[in-house]
Amino acid sequence: MIEDDHPVSLLEVRGLAKSFGSARALKGVDLDVVAGEVHCVLGQNGAGKSTLIKTLSGAHQPDAGEIRWNGQPVEIDGPVAALELGIATMYQELDVVDGLSIAENIYLGHELARGGVLSRREAAKRTRELMQRLGHPDLSPSREVGTLSPANKQIVSMARALSHDIKLMIMDEPSAVLDSEEVNNLFRVVEDLTRQGIAVIYISHRLEEIERIGTRITVLKDGASVGSNLPVESTPTRELIPLMTGSDVEHAFPALAPVSADAPVVLKVEDLSLAGVFTGVNLEIHAGEIVGLAGLVGSGRSEIVETIYGHRKATTGTVKVHGRPLKPGSVAAAVNADMGLSPEERKSQGLLLEEPIYRNATLSTFTRFANAGLLDEAAEKRAAEEQMKALELRPAEPLRITRTLSGGNQQKIMLARWLIHGTQVLILDEPTRGVDVGARVEIYGLIRDLAAAGTAILVVSSEIEEVLGLAHRALVIADGQVLAERPTDEIDEHGVLDLVMKGSAA
Amino acid sequence: MSEQTTTPDASAAPATQHEPTASDAPNPVRRFLASPAGRSVGLFIAVLLLVLIGAVTAGENFMNIDNMLVILRYASVIGVVSIGMTFVITSGGIDLSVGSVLGLASVVATLGAIQTAAEGFWPLMVFVAVAVGVLAGLTNGLIIAYGKVVAFIATVAMLASARGLAELISQRQSQIVDNDGFQDFFRYDPLGVSWVVWIFAIISLAGWFVLNRTTFGRRTVAIGGNETAARLAGVNVKRHTVYLYMLAGGCAGIAATMLLSRAPAGTSTHGQLYELDAIAAVVVGGTLLVGGRGTIGGTVLGVLLFSTLTNVFTQNNLSSSVQLVAKGVIIVAAVMLQQRFANRTPAGGARLKQTDAAKAQAQTPA
Incomplete structure (x- = not known):
């Protein structure tokens, strides 16, 4: 050569x-x-x-x-x-x-x-x-x-x-x-x-x-x-x-367990809008189901999930978890309703880079470990270590500073955070951005396992292939509108792109 | 970077990937210097050095118990203000109003009506001073968290308004402290050490405990480290921000009481420029001005550094102007030294088990 x-x-x-x-x-x-x-x-x-x-x-x-x-x-x-x-x-x-x-x-x-x-x-x-x-x-x-x-x-x-x-x-x-x-x-x-x-x-x-x-x-x-x-x-x-x-990339996505017919609706979003960004979003996710949002950069994908999560305040519409509506614009309400978000920008929105791993893993739960406001760091470290082992985050050292980890391991910390919290609805925005291919496959497996355990999962990715490979159903988004909702075995990457092109032309 | 991820490929790679190198070797000194306690070592040495200089230049006049107590007493009022400031700065904020709030609290607590009301129950004066501080802090916090005004501006506004309010209320008069219970209480020095020093010690210990051992402290560090991440993890950032400024205000109120116990009167001029002394002590102590890392021990040392400096200069009959110049030099030198320590160990204190980690990784079976 x-x-x-x-x-x-x-x-x-x-x-x-x-x-x-x-x-x-x-x-x-x-x-x-x-x-x-x-x-x-x-x-x-x-x-x-x-x-x-x-x-x-x-x-x-x-x-x-x-x-x-x-x-x-x-x-x-x-x-x-x-x-x-x-x-x-x-x-x-x-x-x-x-x-x-x-x-x-x-x-x-x-x-x-x-x-x-x-x-x-x-x-x-x-x-x-x-x-x-x-x-x-x-x-x-x-x-x-x-x-x-x-x-x-x-x-x-x-x-x-x-x-x-x-x-x-x-x-x-x-x-x-x-x-x-x-x-x-x-x-x-x-x-x-x-x-x-x-x-x-x-x-x-x-x-x-x-x-x-x-x-x-x-x-x-x-x-x-x-x-x-x-x-x-x-x-x-x-x-x-x-x-x-x-x-071979083909084999990256693990087998998808079917959603049982009587699985309850966990997350229900009705007519959600954010002025100037997106309008009229409706979606339902059952327990054990993975739903993906497919769309290009700037289509409003991330804004939709951030609004569902309360990070942005919806102009209209409601978000319900197990039938109970959440207070709009309140992340605390969403977290209390057992919803978790792994944000798009892991470093700037997700992690305390200078802090040890365990403090990031327990960022949403450290109050729960505490007794009357008194931290129980030993219990936090144990919980973090347990999750790190389960997620194969090696070396399983909860004291290591988060900045020194690779993208894949940082993403696993985000998953660990919500696993410790025990969410019923997990929103993953770009779960594999900056993650190398080996860790990527592991993360796909973890997402599938979570769904199989009954978590309702909403995945956003700019890689359409990833959405289609990972989810049961996909919502195609363009210009802040849901263009179509399809089971992922009935649509391919070209189909999604076709819809996006037609949608923005109309 | 990818090598730290144990991808299937990486774990299949030969273990020779982790040959021990000189840079992996543990250096206990370096490791200690990178730990939170180690970061304060330089500062501790600086304080000792100053004491040494004092002992050499002023001899007996400097090295005696009474003078040491003078140094501590001098540090106490600003010290309590600095503890509150440490929390605010650790969260990534700033409170420039603490000096003015201290002045306002001293004026309100010494109003004729309050002193009369406190005739039978002197702690009322303390409650009033602290309440004034907490209320001012509440106002700051609400304006910053919910009014979305930058902390610098919101507290500069309070700096001006609280001072003005203090002048209006006191009509620029000194309000003599004339409450026997209050004065008797503070005249007594438990174990020969002034109450103000005890209060500083208690507040420091409590501050250390709250910052390092409670959920309140964890939230404070989390917000300073990454506000968005904290909010998205479910931390109520706005509410906590309000609490933080209330804490800083409350500390200013306590400091006002301490000042009143030693000064004859409450006036609107109390506490001028205390905010700058407090910020200097906090930053010299090693708390990051951008937030995310705070150290109460460092703050205490920072305050002691400046009060020792003042004392050494006074003992040597040097003018306060020379003192100010030296103070400026020390602030810059201390911060530069700390940055050098910090840069030398980029991964921070977390690499404690670096070699163990490398070993464990190398032993991971394929």
């Missing part, structure tokens, strides 16, 4: 390794990038893609291995050094400053100035040129970035990279926040860049995108490159998936 015939690669990476404490994030990555290509880096979450990017952009220093730039060995000891070489990075989390204008964002850190006085006109002129080049002449340089859509913020981020004289642009899952039209525009921009001789490292796990724009592919698994510099044309998808996962 390495004996490819390009004379000098722009970037050569050999045997790159990086550890964080005892965790080896990278353990031998090989990669070649030539000018003007789109080099796709594929891998499951946790495969080491982010660490690789951060090492190439100077945010991390490798422990071992070599990086060559135009044939010369280099050390990239910081983001500035990377920019000086000509490597710019567009991170997944948009790194723009909302309060500044487009031009100010683009020249942030390397302001155009004469004798300390900003050359605003020059900056505006060059910004207009960059926007032109990126296919967005409509965006004015003086527009405040906070008012832009995520897609346009991404354009600003890209323009910032281009404002430096760069030879290599690293894009970390740029399509994650974009709709299909915006993805098309992104691809046009990428093609323009490559025509100008700029190389692009494109990180994604959407295989169809890679087929569209990729030149070559490098696959990472568990921190090592398991396939380097594979040409896209001669590498069929069915060969890539086993490389990424080490297994």
Whole structure:
């Protein structure tokens, strides 16, 4: 694979390794990038893609291995050094400053100035040129970035990279926040860049995108490159998936136990609306049933579950658990009615990252363990440890700080929290985001087991396949409306997408 | 990162993945410094160092029991205010009004009518002072939690209003404390130690207990660590926020009583800039200004650090201006030192069993 015939690669990476404490994030990555290509880096979450990017952009220093730039060995000891070489990075989390204008964002850190006085006109002129080049002449340089859509913020981020004289642009899952039209525009921009001789490292796990724009592919698994510099044309998808996962994705979903005919309705949502976001949501979940919400980013999925849970206050409608209506807009009421939510943003909405595992596991129950306001930490630790063992969260150390765990283990803590609480209704918003494929399968199994034990489960995921594979029934959501409700064995991913397209056209 | 997850693949991987390395080796000193108690060690050393400086420069005048009691007495009033402040800051909030509230409480408690009413039952003055503090805190809390005003602004507003109210009520006059029961009680020093020092000690112990051993404390830390996560787990964040500001106000009320026991009168100027002294003590003590981590022990040491400093300077006849400069330097130095300790052990105190963990992981059968 390495004996490819390009004379000098722009970037050569050999045997790159990086550890964080005892965790080896990278353990031998090989990669070649030539000018003007789109080099796709594929891998499951946790495969080491982010660490690789951060090492190439100077945010991390490798422990071992070599990086060559135009044939010369280099050390990239910081983001500035990377920019000086000509490597710019567009991170997944948009790194723009909302309060500044487009031009100010683009020249942030390397302001155009004469004798300390900003050359605003020059900056505006060059910004207009960059926007032109990126296919967005409509965006004015003086527009405040906070008012832009995520897609346009991404354009600003890209323009910032281009404002430096760069030879290599690293894009970390740029399509994650974009709709299909915006993805098309992104691809046009990428093609323009490559025509100008700029190389692009494109990180994604959407295989169809890679087929569209990729030149070559490098696959990472568990921190090592398991396939380097594979040409896209001669590498069929069915060969890539086993490389990424080490297994066949088809078998990821465990068998679904049928819901018994006399299972009672546990959660009943009637005519729920949130002004300006979604309207008229009706749904019922029986004991032991898994219901999924399928829809694209921005369809209102997360808002619906957050409103059911009382995190947002419904404009109209009621939520009933076992026939008893919940007070609208009160999370405490929902939790008291034995409802639990594992939120979309695990880190920012779910966990106390600096606290030990057990305190996160008992965050909804520590008052129950306590006697007259006095904490019983020993009992909390025992309960947490018990759940950690049941969930195979290893090592089962309740005192470990939550931040040091992988995404999959953090997700298991969220499950442990509600298992200790003993919920009758469990809402899982993106239960496998940032979770690697092995842990993902375990989490699917746990969700199924919970349902089999009689919990009513509502699952939201941006991966339609996941909703369909996991749930008994799926509600298809678009533009804040429920378009259809189908048993999952009567609809496939294409069917859902068809409905979504038709629904938003109507 | 994925290596910590025991995926089927990872557990099937050879155990050599966890070769012991130098960085895995336990270092007891480092481990201790990363623990909650260890974080206060630097501060403790600083206080000892100051005592040493005092002993060297002022000799007998400094190193005697009476002077030590002076230092403690001086620390007590601001200390009690700082305990309340520790809770608010741990929850991610701030209370800038405590100094003004203290002044207001001192004025209301020494009103002629109250003192007359307290003729037969002097603790009434204490109740009134604490009630004024709690009410001011309730107002702060309601405005912050339900009015959704940022804590900084809401309490700056209270800082201004409470001071103004105190001036209106007292008509800018000193209100002499003239209650025999009250004065007699505080004139007596149990075991030779002033009541204010006892009160500071009791409030500190109670504060430590509440923060570390009760659901109230757990909620406080949880809200400071991640407010959204706490709310989504069912913690009533708004109600708890109100309680926290009531607690801070109540502490200011107690401090007002302590001040009255030593000062001749209640005036509207009591407690000026106490909020800044309290915040300095709390932050120097190691409580994170952004919330999520709080230490009562650190706060107590922070308060003692400043009162010892004042005493050492006074004993050496140095001006209070020099003192202020030194105070500023100490605040910056202490916070920078703490950050260095914190950065050296990024994983914090939780890596206590790091090597055991690695062993256990390596032994996990495939």
